[in-house]
Amino acid sequence: xxxxxxxxxxxxxxxxxxxxxxxxxxxxxxxxxxxxxxxxxxxxxxxxxxxxxxxxxxxxxxxxxxxxxxxxxxxxxxxxxxxxxxxxxxxxxxxxxxxxxxxxxxxxxxxxxxxxxxxxxxxxxxxxxxxxxxxxxxxxxxxxxxxxxxxxxxxxxxxxxxxxxxxxxxxxxxxxxxxxxxxxxxxxxxxxxxxxxxxxxxxxxxxxxxxxxxxxxxxxxxxxxxxxxxxxxxxxxxxxxxxxxxxxxxxxxxxxxxxxxxxxxxxxxxxxxxxxxxxxxxxxxxxxxxxxxxxxxxxxxxxxxxxxxxxxxxxxxxxxxxxxxxxxxxxxxxxxxxxxxxxxxxxxxxxxxxxxxxxxxxxxxxxxxxxxxxxxxxxxxxxxxxxxxxxxxxxxxxxxxxxxxxxxxxxxxxxxxxxxxxxxxxxxxxxxxxxxxxxxxxxxxxxxxxxxxxxxxxxxxxxxxxxxxxxxxxxxxxxxxxxxxxxxxxxxxxxxxxxxxxxxxxxxxxxxxxxxxxxxxxxxxxxxxxxxxxxxxxxxxxxxxxxxxxxxxxxxxxxxxxxxxxxxxxxxxxxxxxxxxxxxxxxxxxxxxxxxxxxxxxxxxxxxxxxxxxxxxxxxxxxxx
Amino acid sequence: xxxxxxxxxxxxxxxxxxxxxxxxxxxxxxxxxxxxxxxxxxxxxxxxxxxxxxxxxxxxxxxxxxxxxxxxxxxxxxxxxxxxxxxxxxxxxxxxxxxxxxxxxxxxxxxxxxxxxxxxxxxxxxxxxxxxxxxxxxxxx
Numbered sequence: 138x139x140x141x142x143x144x145x146x147x148x149x150x151x152x153x154x155x156x157x158x159x160x161x162x163x164x165x166x167x168x169x170x171x172x173x174x175x176x177x178x179x180x181x182x183x184x185x186x187x188x189x190x191x192x193x194x195x196x197x198x199x200x201x202x203x204x205x206x207x208x209x210x211x212x213x214x215x216x217x218x219x220x221x222x223x224x225x226x227x228x229x230x231x232x233x234x235x236x237x238x239x240x241x242x243x244x245x246x247x248x249x250x251x252x253x254x255x256x257x258x259x260x261x262x263x264x265x266x267x268x269x270x271x272x273x274x275x276x277x278x279x280x281x282x283x284x285x286x287x288x289x290x291x292x293x294x295x296x297x298x299x300x301x302x303x304x305x306x307x308x309x310x311x312x313x314x315x316x317x318x319x320x321x322x323x324x325x326x327x328x329x330x331x332x333x334x335x336x337x338x339x340x341x342x343x344x345x346x347x348x349x350x351x352x353x354x355x356x357x358x359x360x361x362x363x364x365x366x367x368x369x370x371x372x373x374x375x376x377x378x379x380x381x382x383x384x385x386x387x388x389x390x391x392x393x394x395x396x397x398x399x400x401x402x403x404x405x406x407x408x409x410x411x412x413x414x415x416x417x418x419x420x421x422x423x424x425x426x427x428x429x430x431x432x433x434x435x436x437x438x439x440x441x442x443x444x445x446x447x448x449x450x451x452x453x454x455x456x457x458x459x460x461x462x463x464x465x466x467x468x469x470x471x472x473x474x475x476x477x478x479x480x481x482x483x484x485x486x487x488x489x490x491x492x493x494x495x496x497x498x499x500x501x502x503x504x505x506x507x508x509x510x511x512x513x514x515x516x517x518x519x520x521x522x523x524x525x526x527x528x529x530x531x532x533x534x535x536x537x538x539x540x541x542x543x544x545x546x547x548x549x550x551x552x553x554x555x556x557x558x559x560x561x562x563x564x565x566x567x568x569x570x571x572x573x574x575x576x577x578x579x580x581x582x583x584x585x586x587x588x589x590x591x592x593x594x595x596x597x598x599x600x601x602x603x604x605x606x607x608x609x610x611x612x613x614x615x616x617x618x619x620x621x622x623x624x625x626x627x628x629x630x631x632x633x634x635x636x637x638x639x640x641x642x643x644x645x646x647x648x649x650x651x652x653x654x655x656x657x658x659x660x661x662x663x664x665x666x667x668x669x670x671x672x673x674x675x676x677x678x679x680x681x682x683x684x685x686x687x688x689x690x691x692x693x694x695x696x697x698x699x700x701x702x703x704x705x706x707x708x709x710x711x712x713x714x715x716x717x718x719x720x721x722x723x724x725x726x727x728x729x730x731x732x733x734x735x736x737x738x739x740x741x742x743x744x745x746x747x748x749x750x751x752x753x754x755x756x757x758x759x760x761x762x
Numbered sequence: 763x764x765x766x767x768x769x770x771x772x773x774x775x776x777x778x779x780x781x782x783x784x785x786x787x788x789x790x791x792x793x794x795x796x797x798x799x800x801x802x803x804x805x806x807x808x809x810x811x812x813x814x815x816x817x818x819x820x821x822x823x824x825x826x827x828x829x830x831x832x833x834x835x836x837x838x839x840x841x842x843x844x845x846x847x848x849x850x851x852x853x854x855x856x857x858x859x860x861x862x863x864x865x866x867x868x869x870x871x872x873x874x875x876x877x878x879x880x881x882x883x884x885x886x887x888x889x890x891x892x893x894x895x896x897x898x899x900x901x902x903x
Binding site: 152 | 779780781782783784785786788796803806807808810811819820821822825856857
C-alpha cells in the first residue's frame with residue numbers, strides 16, 4: 138500500500154484553529170486509530186499541547202517579523218536599534234537653554250593718562266562652569282563656551298558702565314557685563330579602565346538622564362571623539378579664529394569667532410542609548426599604533442616609479458593585518474578613559490527668570506599677573522550671574538511612539554533638508570543641549586518684498602522660506618523661543634540646508650482658547666460625572682502635543698466627541714472663546730470672523746490654537762430639555 | 763406481555779479493531795496504547811480528569827477534578843463530602859454519559875492515604891465499571 142499523501146494547511150496560527158485542524162487531520166487520516174475527541178480524553182490533551190506549542194511558535198515568528206520593522210516594533214530596545222539604523226539619535230531627556238548675563242567689577246586705571254577699566258582684572262571663565270538655580274538645588278546650568286571679559290566684539294560684546302566713583306568723582310570701579318548661553322545639566326565625570334586591547338569594546342554609563350557627552354580623554358590626555366558611526370574617520374572641529382590658527386582669516390574674527398575644520402580622528406567612539414536609557418559607548422577594533430599604510434598595502438604607492446618611492450611589491454603582508462587597521466578607529470588599551478558628560482534636563486529645567494544666580498563650580502582666572510591681592514579678591518567676589526528671561530526648551534525624552542515617528546521622518550531626508558517635512562523634522566532633531574522646538578511650520582515666502590530704489594517689487598523666490606517655531610515652558614504650555622534657541626537652530630540648520638535656500642526663523646502666534654459647552658444628560662446619570670467625563674474628553678482632545686501650527690478646529694468634531702460621552706443625551710451648544718492677556722497670549726483673535734461652516738480657521742500668519750489652562754478654560758453646563 | 767429493555771451497543775464496540783482513545787497510564791515501548799472498547803476509553807478519560815488539577819490544562823483552566831488539592835487537608839467528614847461533591851460536579855459537567863452508581867471515600871489516617879472508589883455505568887448501555895484511586899505519596903490506580 139502506497140504512502141498516502143497528507144494535505145497540510147499552513148493558514149492556521151492560533152490555538153483554536155490549530156486544535157481544530159489537528160482533529161480534522163486525525164479524523165481524515167487516522168479514522169481507525171483514534172476517534173475519541175472528548176474534552177476529557179488523553180489524546181485530545183496531547184492535541185491541545187501540540188496546538189499550544191504551535192501557537193507559541195507562531196507568536197514568536199510573527200513577533201520576530203513585527204520587531205524587525207520600525208513601523209510595527211513594540212519593544213524599546215528594538216525601536217532604538219532601528220532608529221539608530223535609520224540615522225535618528227533618540228533623546229532620553231531634553232535640556233533647557235537660557236541667556237545668562239554675567240557681571241564683574243574691575244578697578245580703574247589711568248596708566249595711559251585717562252581713566253579706563255583695568256582689564257588685567259578681567260575674568261576668564263572656562264566653559265562648563267556650573268550655575269545653580271537658587272530655588273531648586275537640583276537644577277544646574279553650565280556655560281556652553283568660555284566667557285572672556287577681555288574680549289569684546291560685535292558678536293560677543295562686553296558692556297562697560299561705571300560702577301562707583303572716587304572722591305574726585307572719577308570712576309573707581311567699572312561694571313563689565315557679558316551675555317553667554319547656558320544649558321541645563323550637571324557635568325559628571327566617570328572613568329573606565331582598559332587593559333589589553335579588545336576589538337569593539339563597549340562601556341556603559343548607568344545614568345538614565347544623559348543629555349550629551351562633553352568629552353572623553355585618556356590617561357595621556359589624548360581626546361577621543363564621538364562620531365555618528367565608527368566608519369566616519371573625520372569630525373568637524375571648531376577652533377578659535379586667531380592668528381596662530383589662521384593668519385589670513387583671523388582678521389574676520391569679530392564676525393567669525395570660530396573656524397570649522399576637518400580633523401581625522403583615529404581615537405573615536407559611537408554612543409547609543411539602551412532600552413533602560415543608559416548610554417553605551419563603543420570603540421573601534423584597531424590595535425596598531427602604526428599608520429594603516431605601514432601594515433597594509435596601499436595601491437596608490439604602486440607604479441609611480443619615483444626614486445625612493447615606496448612600492449612594497451615584494452613585501453609579504455600578513456592577511457590578518459587588515460583586522461588591525463584604524464578603519465573603524467582604535468581600541469583603547471592599557472589606559473583609563475575619563476568620560477565627561479551632562480545629565481539633567483527635563484521640564485523642570487525650564488526655570489523662571491532671575492533664578493540662575495549662584496555659581497556652583499567653575500574654573501575662573503584673572504587675565505593679568507602680579508595683581509593687587511585685595512583688588513583681586515574684590516573682583517572675584519563681584520562675579521555675578523542672572524538670567525533675565527526664563528529658560529526654555531526642556532522636556533522629557535522621546536516616547537516609543539516619538540522614536541518611531543521621528544526615525545521614520547528623518548530617514549527620507551538623508552540628512553538633507555529639501556522638502557517642508559525635512560525642515561520640520563530637522564527642527565525637531567535639534568540636539569537637546571541646544572534646546573527644544575515644540576512646534577515647527579515652514580512656508581515658502583512666495584511674496585518677498587524687495588526694496589528697490591524706484592518701486593517695490595514682489596518676487597516669487599521659492600528658495601526663501603519662513604520657519605515658524607514655538608518652544609514650551611516649565612508647565613508644558615507653548616511659548617515663543619528665546620534668542621539663544623533661535624540662534625542654535627539657525628546654526629544647526631545651516632549644516633543641512635541646500636545652498637540656495639534661505640530660511641527666516643520667526644515666532645508663530647499662539648492663540649489661546651476656551652471652550653464652553655452645554656449638554657443635556659441622560660436620565661439616571663449623575664450630572665457631575667457626565668460633565669467630568671466630557672471635560673476629560675475635551676482635555677485629551679486639546680492636549681497641545683496633538684496640535685500643529687495652522688491646524689483648524691472642526692467644531693463639529695467637538696459636538697461628536699461630546700455626543701459619544703457616556704451619559705450625554707444631547708449636546709446643546711459648543712462655544713469657543715478667545716482668551717487673551719493676563720497670563721494668556723497677547724494676541725486677540727476674532728473667533729466669530731474666523732469660523733466658517735463650523736470650522737475655526739487659524740490666522741493667515743501661522744498660528745496655533747492652544748487651551749493653556751484646561752482646568753479653567755474648559756467649562757461645561759447642564760441644561761434641561 | 764413481555765417487557766423489553768432496549769440497550770444501545772456503542773458503535774465503537776461493534777468494530778473491536780478500531781481504536782478509540784489512548785490508555786492511561788502511558789506505558790509500554792511507545793508510551794502510548796490505544797483503547798479499543800468504550801469501557802476502556804471512558805475509564806481512561808475519567809482517570810485523566812481525576813488526576814488533572816484545575817488550571818493545569820492549557821487554555822482550559824476549569825478542566826480537572828482538583829482532588830489533589832484536598833490531599834493536604836485534614837481527613838475529616840467534611841472533606842469526605844467535598845471529595846464526593848468534586849467528583850459528582852466534574853462527572854456531571856464533563857461526562858454526561860456517565861451515571862454515578864456509588865462513591866466511597868475512605869481515609870487511612872495511619873498511612874496518610876485517601877482511597878476513592880467510584881462505581882459508574884454508561885447511560886443507555888449495559889456497561890458498568892469501577893475505578894479506585896489511592897492518593898498517597900505515590901498516587902496509584
